[in-house]
Amino acid sequence: MTTRSRRPTIRDVAERAGVSxxxxxxxxxxxxxxxxxxxxxxxxxxxxLGYRSNSLARALVQGRTGQVGxxxxxxxxxxxxxxxxxxxxxxxxxxxxxxxxxxRRDPGRLAAxxxxxxxxxxxxxxxxxxxxxPEVLSSVAREVPVTVVGRPESLPAGVDNVAxxxxxxxxxxxxHLLGAGHRRIAFATASTRPAARARRAGYAEAMRAAGLGDxxxxxxxxxxxxxxxxxxxxxxxxxxxxxxxxxxxxxxDRAVDRGIxxxxxxxxxxxxxxxxxxxxxxxxxxxxxxxAALGGTALDLLRERAGGRSEDRHAVLTPVLxxxxxxx
Amino acid sequence: MTTRSRRPTIRDVAERAGVSxxxxxxxxxxxxxxxxxxxxxxxxxxxxLGYRSNSLARALVQGRTGQVGxxxxxxxxxxxxxxxxxxxxxxxxxxxxxxxxxxRRDPGRLAAxxxxxxxxxxxxxxxxxxxxxPEVLSSVAREVPVTVVGRPESLPAGVDNVAxxxxxxxxxxxxHLLGAGHRRIAFATASTRPAARARRAGYAEAMRAAGLGDxxxxxxxxxxxxxxxxxxxxxxxxxxxxxxxxxxxxxxDRAVDRGIxxxxxxxxxxxxxxxxxxxxxxxxxxxxxxxAALGGTALDLLRERAGGRSEDRHAVLTPVLxxxxxxx
DNA sequence: CTGAAAGCGCTAACAT
DNA sequence: ATGTTAGCGCTTTCAG
Numbered sequence: 185m186t187t188r189s190r191r192p193t194i195r196d197v198a199e200r201a202g203v204s205x206x207x208x209x210x211x212x213x214x215x216x217x218x219x220x221x222x223x224x225x226x227x228x229x230x231x232x233l234g235y236r237s238n239s240l241a242r243a244l245v246q247g248r249t250g251q252v253g254x255x256x257x258x259x260x261x262x263x264x265x266x267x268x269x270x271x272x273x274x275x276x277x278x279x280x281x282x283x284x285x286x287x288r289r290d291p292g293r294l295a296a297x298x299x300x301x302x303x304x305x306x307x308x309x310x311x312x313x314x315x316x317x318p319e320v321l322s323s324v325a326r327e328v329p330v331t332v333v334g335r336p337e338s339l340p341a342g343v344d345n346v347a348x349x350x351x352x353x354x355x356x357x358x359x360h361l362l363g364a365g366h367r368r369i370a371f372a373t374a375s376t377r378p379a380a381r382a383r384r385a386g387y388a389e390a391m392r393a394a395g396l397g398d399x400x401x402x403x404x405x406x407x408x409x410x411x412x413x414x415x416x417x418x419x420x421x422x423x424x425x426x427x428x429x430x431x432x433x434x435x436x437d438r439a440v441d442r443g444i445x446x447x448x449x450x451x452x453x454x455x456x457x458x459x460x461x462x463x464x465x466x467x468x469x470x471x472x473x474x475x476a477a478l479g480g481t482a483l484d485l486l487r488e489r490a491g492g493r494s495e496d497r498h499a500v501l502t503p504v505l506x507x508x509x510x511x512x
Numbered sequence: 513m514t515t516r517s518r519r520p521t522i523r524d525v526a527e528r529a530g531v532s533x534x535x536x537x538x539x540x541x542x543x544x545x546x547x548x549x550x551x552x553x554x555x556x557x558x559x560x561l562g563y564r565s566n567s568l569a570r571a572l573v574q575g576r577t578g579q580v581g582x583x584x585x586x587x588x589x590x591x592x593x594x595x596x597x598x599x600x601x602x603x604x605x606x607x608x609x610x611x612x613x614x615x616r617r618d619p620g621r622l623a624a625x626x627x628x629x630x631x632x633x634x635x636x637x638x639x640x641x642x643x644x645x646p647e648v649l650s651s652v653a654r655e656v657p658v659t660v661v662g663r664p665e666s667l668p669a670g671v672d673n674v675a676x677x678x679x680x681x682x683x684x685x686x687x688h689l690l691g692a693g694h695r696r697i698a699f700a701t702a703s704t705r706p707a708a709r710a711r712r713a714g715y716a717e718a719m720r721a722a723g724l725g726d727x728x729x730x731x732x733x734x735x736x737x738x739x740x741x742x743x744x745x746x747x748x749x750x751x752x753x754x755x756x757x758x759x760x761x762x763x764x765d766r767a768v769d770r771g772i773x774x775x776x777x778x779x780x781x782x783x784x785x786x787x788x789x790x791x792x793x794x795x796x797x798x799x800x801x802x803x804a805a806l807g808g809t810a811l812d813l814l815r816e817r818a819g820g821r822s823e824d825r826h827a828v829l830t831p832v833l834x835x836x837x838x839x840x
Numbered sequence: 841c842t843g844a845a846a847g848c849g850c851t852a853a854c855a856t
Numbered sequence: 857a858t859g860t861t862a863g864c865g866c867t868t869t870c871a872g
Contacts, residue, residue, distance in 0.1 A: 191655065193849055204859045209851060219857060239631040240572050241849035245864045249568070251632075259593055260787070269587070272614060281628050284612035286600060300609050303567040304579075327519065433791060440793055459588070463761060464792065465768055521865055532843045537867060545841065569865035573848045843872075848865105855860070 192233040201229035212237065243305060251281050252486060253301030255294055257313035259286045262458040263475050267312045267333055270479020278487060280307070287313060295320045302327055308486035310479070314377065329489035331482040335378040339498075344485040346499040348473035350379050353503035354386025357425045357453045357471050360505055362394050364512075366423040366451060372402045372416050372435065373427035380427050383455065387425060404431070413438050423451035423511070429458045432468055436510065451511040467508035477501055520561040529557035540565065571633060579609050580814060581629030583622055585641035587614045590786040591803050595640045595661055598807020606815060608635070615641060623648045630655055636814035638807070642705065657817035659810040663706040667826075672813040674827040676801035678707050681831035682714025685753045685781050685799050688833055690722050692840075694751040694779060700730045700744050700763065701755035708755050711783065715753060732759070741766050751779035751839070757786045760796055764838065779839040795836035805829055 198208045203226060211218045211226040218226075229235075243249040254271050256264045268284055275282045283301065287294035294316050301309060308329040311321070314336040322340035324330055331344040339345050354371075361369050371387045373380045384401060391399035400421065404412035413434055416424055426432035432454030439446050446452055446466055454461055457472035481499050488497070526536045531554060539546045539554040546554075557563075571577040582599050584592045596612055603610045611629065615622035622644050629637060636657040639649070642664040650668035652658055659672040667673055682699075689697050699715045701708045712729060719727035728749065732740035741762055744752055754760035760782030767774050774780055774794055782789060785800035809827050816825070 194851095195849080205849095206851075206860075207858060210858090213851090217857065222857080236627070236631060238572075238633065238849050240568055240577070240633050241864090242851070243864095244566075244568050244572055244849080244866090245851045247864075259587065259597070260590060262588060265587055265593070269614065269616075282613075284614075285610075286597065286612075288597075299564075303564060305566065305568050437791075437793060460788070460791065463765075463788065465765060522867095523865080533865095534844080534867075535842060538842095541867090547841065550841085566865055569848090570867075571848095572850090572865080573867045575848075841872105844870090846867105846869080848867090850864090851862105853860105853862085856858080 191238070192235045193238070194235075196233055197226065197230045197235050200233060201226045248307050249305050250279070251283055251304065251306045252308040252310060252483065253283045253285065253298070253304070253306040254310045254312065255285050255287055255297045255301070255316075257287050257294065257315055258289050259284075262460070263456045263473065264312050266475030267479040267482075270476030271310050271312075271483050272479075273476065274480040274483035278483065280483075287315070289315065291315050291317060291320075298324050308483075308490060310482045310486065312479075312482075314379070329486045331485045333478050333482050335382065337378060341496060344482075344489065344497050344499075346478055346481045346485060346501065347379075348478065348503045349500050350382035350503075351386035351389070353455065353471040353473065353505075354383035354425070355390045356503065356505040357455070357469075358387045358390035358399075360469070360507065361423040361425065361451060361453065361511065362390065364423075364451065367394075367396060368400075368419075368421045369396075369423045369425060370400045370402055370416060370419060370421040371425050371427070372404055372431060374404050374406045374431055375427060376403065383427055417442060417444060417450070421450070423453075426452065426454050429454035429456045429461050429468060429470055432470070432510075433460055433464050436464060436466070436468065447509065447511050453511045457506050461506070461508065466510045469508045469511040470506050472504045472506050474501055474503060519566070520563045521566070522563070524561055525554065525558045525563050528561060529554045576635050577633050578607070579611055579632065579634045580636040580638060580811065581611045581613065581626070581632070581634040582638045582640065583613050583615055583625045583629070583644075585615050585622065585643055586617050587612075590788070591784045591801065592640050594803030595807040595810075598804030599638050599640075599811050600807075601804065602808040602811035606811065608811075615643070617643065619643050619645060619648075626652050636818060638810045638814065640807075640810075642707070657814045659813045659817075661806050661810050663710065665706060669824060672810075672817065672825050672827075674806055674809045674813060674829065675707075676806065676831045677828050678710035678831075679714035679717070681783065681799040681801070681833075682711035682753070683718045684831065684833045685783070685797075686715045686718035686727075688797070688835065689751040689753065689779060689781065689839065690718065692751075692779065695722075695724060696728075696747075696749045697724075697751045697753060698728045698730055698744060698747060698749040699753050699755070700732055700759060702732050702734045702759055703755060704731065711755055745770060745772060745778070749778070751775075751781075754780065754782050757782035757784045757789050757796060757798055760798070760838075761788055761792050764792060764794070764796065775837065775839050781839045785834050789834070789836065794838045797836045797839040798834050800832045800834050802829055802831060 194208045198205045211223045272282045285297040312333045314334040318340040325342040335347050388398045402416045454470040457470040461468040461470040522536045526533045539551045600610045613625040640661045642662040646666050646668040653670040663675050716726045730744045782798040785798040789796040789798040
């Protein structure tokens with residue numbers, strides 16, 4: 185039953201069609217210079233044998249694999265998954281295949297995956313993580329084009345980057361709340377990394393523009409049960425802009441527990457526009473980073489590099505506000 | 513800056529160390545029969561050059577790549593993502609690397625990914641989907657070991673399988689509701705595929721055992737706004753067991769909209785124990801299929817095949833009930 | 841212990 | 857239009 189026999193090679197096809205090895209190669213790749221009749225005969229032979237070309241061998245001789253590696257910090261984060269899908273779509277369109285690996289928020293594991301991909305001779309790498317050491321990025325980028333999606337602490341030379349305009353997104357969210365008449369608007373974050381800092385800056389900017397000083401920033405604990413979540417609810421804020429959806433959902437939850445009506449007594453808005461935002465009650469307003477577009481852009485940058493560009497590019501995408509009932 | 517120079521090969525290392533090509537190969541793989549001093553010299557030379565072996569070339573000559581392909585129906589489904597992570601963990605432990613591809617619920621795309629992986633000469637395939645055509649599975653399984661995770665309509669010979677015990681899981685859920693005193697318990701599902709049928713059977717079994725006949729089954733529409741969701745709420749049921757978490761969450765939502773108290777007036781329990789279950793309000797009770805364990809088992813089966821087993825194996829894992837406030 | 845040579849399956853330059 | 861030949865980078869006999 186399980187006839188796991190040796191796979192037919194180009195040689196077997198040649199023999200069956202009664203031609204030479206190289207002619208088979210040409211014919212199968214629809215290269216010019218093969219008569220129609222011969223080509224038909226060869227293709228028939230290949231089909232008969234169930235021949236499928238060995239991409240390993242081809243890659244070895246051509247020096248390129250047509251594969252791009254995507255390394256993601258955390259696939260269980262729907263935003264990251266969305267970026268990965270965006271890369272995959274663009275790659276498929278370009279006739280490339282993607283390999284995906286999950287780093288689980290661990291810089292060591294992330295680096296290991298990058299090296300595995302290098303050994304597989306991928307033609308390019310997309311890093312959906314801001315946790316990879318700059319030295320690692322830069323050493324990897326010496327071998328193949330690399331695009332980082334997101335905002336790492338520092339980005340070495342030789343590496344491309346694409347990120348959402350966090351500052352602008354934060355301004356959108358804050359201005360939306362201001363427009364609804366809120367004055368005491370707080371910003372809450374558990375992170376102090378670059379993306380969070382940019383959002384904080386955008387928030388402060390909008391507050392200042394409205395003559396409200398720098399606003400109020402709450403740096404909360406990572407844990408939903410943390411008292412710092414309560415501190416936000418205990419403040420006099422009538423609206424809170426959370427650095428990401430998960431935090432916003434935690435705030436929503438605590439508010440429900442404590443009988444604080446959302447959005448009547450407290451408006452809440454998140455960031456990332458994950459599935460969760462559209463599922464919780466009340467529906468969470470959120471800033472959409474357009475993850476799929478980020479992923480697609482990352483692949484474009486890779487292809488530009490492969491095409492010869494040598495100066496670094498840092499692309500920025502404009503996010504979009506999705507208003508739902510948590511802030512309406 | 514971007515010195516994307518030719519990667520050093522085993523030849524360069526040999527030259528630098530002043531030995532022959534093959535000796536480098538032996539030394540680097542810690543093969544016996546190389547003197548310690550020579551080995552040290554060779555390793556030093558390799559390190560100096562930043563040599564990294566070309567896995568393509570190695571795979572070509574060895575006929576195996578050390579890679580297993582994982583094809584998932586829908587990575588945005590957290591349950592599937594969990595299975596994929598389980599495979600990855602087990603693979604890493606076994607010194608294998610995993611390649612991940614996303615099929616987006618499309619049988620055509622799923623099949624295409626399987627073939628891509630075959631061309632990459634993976635040593636085995638894990639299919640986390642019940643949507644791949646049996647003919648595709650069986651043709652693929654002629655070339656490499658294949659394990660399907662889940663319950664496809666039909667499973668061809670030559671393919672291994674691992675699935676949760678859906679019948680048992682459904683019984684657990686139903687018995688839990690019975691134990692809480694419920695009598696009018698409904699089963700709701702949008703699917704009529706094998707997993708759903710098995711859960712329905714488990715539900716009916718538990719109901720009969722309690723002397724409640726076959727119970728009441730609602731086949732609802734896929735869409736949350738569908739009236740059929742309301743039909744469940746309008747029935748006289750005091751508890752509902754939903755075929756999966758997303759459906760359970762839709763029920764929860766509609767119940768909230770209509771002022772139906774959960775769990776006081778209606779208890780709800782889901783299946784899959786996704787992140788969502790622990791995040792919605794009220795917290796959703798759910799049956800945990802133990803996705804990571806399913807993934808790990810899938811890899812074990814693959815390795816057994818590679819080790820020479822020729823008869824098919826169908827492994828079954830026992831699920832676990834997670835009780836939260838939606839049914840307490 | 842070390843080196844030379846063959847070959848994995850394919851492509852591409854070079855004949856014919 | 858078709859065939860020959862020389863590798864891609866590595867492992868693996870088989871002689872020295």
